[in-house]
Every structure is written in structure tokens, then in C-alpha cells.
Amino acid sequence: MSAHAPSDLRRVGKSVSAAHARKPANAVGIQDVAQRSGVSIATVSRVLNGIKAKATEETEARVRKAADDLGYRPAHAGRALRMRQTKLVALLIPDISNAFYSTIARSIECALRQSDHPMILCNTDEDSALQDFYLDEMQSYHVRGVALLGAVESSGLQRALSHDLPIAFINRRPPQGGGVFVGIDNYAAGRAVAEHFLIKNFTECAIIRGPQYSSASRERFEGFTSRLKEAGAPVKAEDIVDSRLSIEDGYEAASRLFNRRRPRAVFCGNDLIAYGLFRRCAELNLNVPGNVAVFGFDDNPLNDWVAPWLSTVHIPYAAFGTAVTRALMELWTGERPAHAELLPFSLKLRGSAE
């Protein structure tokens, strides 16, 4: 699926086709507003930007009316040049075609729009070179901030942070510390799943965990195992399988697992892995959740329709947008940035009879 291979990432402004600039036939500038309201452009700028040392209420009204009459829209290019800052926000995301990510992206785009911040979308494939490319590119576009979903460690990330680029880390904590985190408490969620396993007496269980370079996967795993260990039923090493967060990899990991063990229940790193596992169960004539109970993570939005057998950790997708916006706002206003913006999660149980 990902035949997206960037060969040359570093080429700067190669050839700009000599396209003639669009003529501002109907473009109305600040000058026009000034003229129409009989004041200077300075006053117009001040009024429209709501500077405290405003102007007479009378002038303000005149200016506003003129701007309104003319349908004046400030040219972002001018402002960007002067302020070295745009209202653009970049969303760096592993893969927009993944339902988990795209649902979060939806929420973020919606929230950003409401605060008048257009969103540039960048697929990183969790590739550090690509992430760096975009990080640099977005800085040269003077974006006001970056929402970084699924961050990977990279030199460009270090650099961006040292340049004071406002970055909100989503779902996965900043690889080298610092920054603001937005997401659920994965450790607590892992423990909650373990708690459920204990109640159901699923001590004979296995784990197909996600990549450990991801703080999210790591914390889920650690929370889960720590709770079981406390209960005197530690997970054995041979019951732990590694997998990447895709259906294909989940299927393969499940094959490996079932080759040597027949656990009563399996905790998967995410729902996609669980999908793959389910396929393997079907092939082995294992009933889910009768013979094998399956627990996933993320609660894929399609679950209700395609996976009525899957219990999972539900993520508040819709809450990400406002949380990310809030985090960025704090960064912008220079408030003491909260270390993390934790979102609530819940266990979604499916398929169990009781």
C-alpha cells in the first residue's frame, strides 16, 4: 500500500513555472478601506486588529463600515511577511488512510477551523526523514504551530523544539522529553484491561503488543503486565508477541502465537492487530470470544459494524480537536504549558453474553 517513496527530499525551490501572477482585479486592500473611511492605513490596521489604544468610537465605526462595505479581507501574505507568522497549523500524521488517525484528524481540523486556523496535512509514515522534511518545510512556511501525531525520534524534531516551534504531541509522547502531550493515559488503560482479564479469570492470556518505540504501545503493555504481576499472575515471556499496528502484521503475529500456545484471551496492541488475529482464529476454527476472547485498543469507528466480537479500549476521538487547540493556545500565549492534556478513556465490551 505504501509505494510512496520520496527520492529527493531536500530540493529547495527547484523550478517555479513562470506562471503569471494573478491580477488583483477585485482585490481590496487596506489602502482602499483607509481611503473610503477617510483615515490612514495605520488607523485601519489598528482598528481591525483591536489594538487597545484604539481610536474614537466614531472613527472605529467608520472604518468597520468601510471594511464591511468593501468586503475587505486582510491579505495573509502581507501579514505573514511582516509578522513572520501565519495562522497555518500543520498536522503531521503517520497515515491519513488509517481510520484511527483519520478520525482524530477530522476532529482536529474541525476544531482548528473554528479558531480560524487552516490545517496543512502531512503524512509521515512514521519515517524520521519524512518527519524532518515536513518539520523544516512547515517552518519555512511560518506555520504557527504543529500537531504531531505519532512522533518518531529525529534530529529535525530536536531542532524544531530548539527553534521554539510550538508542538503538541498527540497520542505518543515526545521522544526526547519536553513539549505538551495530548492523549489518554495509556498506562492506566493497560491496567484497566488487565483488571478486566482478572475479573473474567483470563489469567491464561497472551499479548500481541505494538512497537515499543511508541510510548503509547509501551505504556499499554507496561500497564497491563504490571497489573497482572501484582495479581500474582505475571505474563510469561513466551506469551508476548511483537507486531506492528496493521491487520497484516496482526494476522502474522497471531499465526506465530497460535503455533505454540492456545491462550484463553489475547490483549492486542490495537484493533487492527485484533482484526488480523480474528482472521487467524477463523482459520483455526476458534470461536471468538467463546474459545479465545480478544481485546483490542482504540475502538475503531467501524467496530460496531464489522467487529461485534471485539472488546476494546474506547478513545474519545471527538475530544482531541479541542484538546489540541487548547494545548497550542497555551503554547502561543506563553502560559505555563501543562505537561499533558489527559483525555478520558473507557472499556468497551462486546460479544460477552453477560
Place this chain on the structure above:
Amino acid sequence: MSAHAPSDLRRVGKSVSAAHARKPANAVGIQDVAQRSGVSIATVSRVLNGIKAKATEETEARVRKAADDLGYRPAHAGRALRMRQTKLVALLIPDISNAFYSTIARSIECALRQSDHPMILCNTDEDSALQDFYLDEMQSYHVRGVALLGAVESSGLQRALSHDLPIAFINRRPPQGGGVFVGIDNYAAGRAVAEHFLIKNFTECAIIRGPQYSSASRERFEGFTSRLKEAGAPVKAEDIVDSRLSIEDGYEAASRLFNRRRPRAVFCGNDLIAYGLFRRCAELNLNVPGNVAVFGFDDNPLNDWVAPWLSTVHIPYAAFGTAVTRALMELWTGERPAHAELLPFSLKLRGSAE
């Protein structure tokens, strides 16, 4: 315009300026490159933009090296102001959390990146007001072009076209004519499905069609019915049900359909509708495709894993990116824009034993 010529063109010092906005201390501008390579900024600009009346190969090399050494990245704000044009491209899309759309978005983002065009993502919800809002907003951001997926009729769309905003219409044709279309031949695809139905002797069939304001849905429907009509087996009015393109609506449409008819096969407006239909079949103990054969549209990327019973029309998702980029390029270079960029489709048959 007064002529106050600041005799000192060399930058006296960055310290004087920028006491206001966040200044990128290590930001390297065209001036720095010029200084380091011992030429003027004009030459640097010409070299880096590949102007035909270039410069000596020797100077060019010096400039390029200097730019490379300094890690120079042109500040887009300056160029945007001067050219009244950025390299940004906006993707207007009904809903990025829909797998069909997000997969196409992925392809487009990837292709645009390779031609150095960052992509602004805008969810329109197929709402004409929202579409207009974004159309205006993107124009004031001086985007170089718009990729419009799932266009709806709107006044802003008219306006944008009359302003010569380059727009590529994806999957759904321009509501008011004109413009470039990128997508498959939905009419032909509808006929192909009908052809399949005839071969399988599924003449006792029904249709759950998508919204008819969408050219895609309309053409699929028309292609399908016209072929059956030609074969002397026209679809009866009571076998036609309307639905929106979601699982929920598909489920409901299927309920209505099955209340009065038990067709041997159903052609659905898209795969999501088919998913909903499948759920209803399960509730009615109807085997798919044994009792009811189901045909969808789009070939949702998850189908192989979650819908092995679903035959459908496969869309070349990965081809959209390059096709859209090509279409926009043609618009930009002013070439005679092809009326449409048709992509190939194919029938994907699943679940049938033979």
C-alpha cells in the same frame, strides 16, 4: 510615493529589526546566500528559480553551494507577497474520516508533496456553505489550486471559477459544468456491474442507490439500469431504494427494501451501504451471497478483511494523486485542459464459489 532611498542595502544588523515578533535567530535569507557567494540577491533568486537567462555555470555553482552550505530555505511569505501566489494546494473533501475519501486523500497528499506542494485539508461535509467558506478562505491564502472531492453546487464555486481559481473536480463532476474531472467512468462501471448481473442471471434484482445530486451516484445508477433495460430486464420502480452513503443509511434502506421484496441480488451505491445491507441480511437469516448476492462500489480498502462476501467495483486509489497533480499542472501551465482524466476501474468478485 516618496523616494527615501536607504543607501545602505546591506543589512546593518538583524538586531535593529524584529524586536516584536519571534525572530528565528538562525534564519538564513537570500541576502546571506548572496553575501556568501559574492553576488547580488537578484542573481541568487534567478539561479535558484532556474530562470532561463541564468548565469555563468561558475556563478551558478557558487550560488548553489552557498545556499546548500547555509541550508537556505526560501521564506515563502516573501514570495507569496510578491507573486500573489503560494505553492499551497487545498483539498476540499466531504469527510476525511471516511475510508474512501481518506485513501484518496493519502494518494493526493503524497503526489503533491513530490511536486513540492503542501496540502491544506478542508472537511466540507458536503455542505455548500462550508464549501463556500473554505473556497473563499483558500483564495485569500493565495492557494495555487484546489482539489475538490465531492463537490456540491454553490455560489462560491461559481465565483471561484470565474476568478480563474484552478480547480480539479474529483470523483464528482463540476455541478455547473466546466472544469477538469478526475475519476473513473461511473456510467461504464454501472453497465459493467449490470453485465455481471446478466451473466449470473441476477435479473431479479434491486438497487439501493446513492444521492442523485451526486454525478457519481447518478451515473452508476444510469449505467446499470440502461444495460438491464437493453437486455429486456428493466429494473422496476419498486426495486429502487434511495439511501445516503453510510452504513446506517444502508441498513435502513435495506430494511425498507426487504420489507416488500426479496431480490436475488442487490446493487448498492457504495460499499458502506452494502455493509449496512449485510447486517440486515444477517438479522433476517439471509445468506450472503447464497440467498442474496451483494454488489457494492469503491472496494473499500478493508474489504479483504471485513467483507469477504462483497463483490464490488474496484477503484485505483493510488492513481488519484498523480492524476490530480497532472490536471492541476495543466491548469497552471495554461495547456488546453483535458475535459476529464479518466481512471481505470475493475470488477472485484468475492464470495462466489465458481
Place this chain on the structure above:
DNA sequence: TTGTATGCGTTATCAT
């Protein structure tokens, strides 16, 4: 071939 100088639309710094 290369350099000089102007302007793009805005904000911010000074005067007034």
C-alpha cells in the same frame, strides 16, 4: 551576465 532599485500588503514605530 549581473547589479540596482522598486513594490507586493501588512504591522509597528515613531512623530504629531
Place this chain on the structure above:
DNA sequence: ATGATAACGCATACAA
């Protein structure tokens, strides 16, 4: 309270 005006970083017409 308001106005005149200098940057901001770049592309380019015009000189040289």
C-alpha cells in the same frame, strides 16, 4: 488619537 513611513524577504523590470 492619528498619520507618515520603515521594514519584512522575495521576484523582477530596467540598467549597466
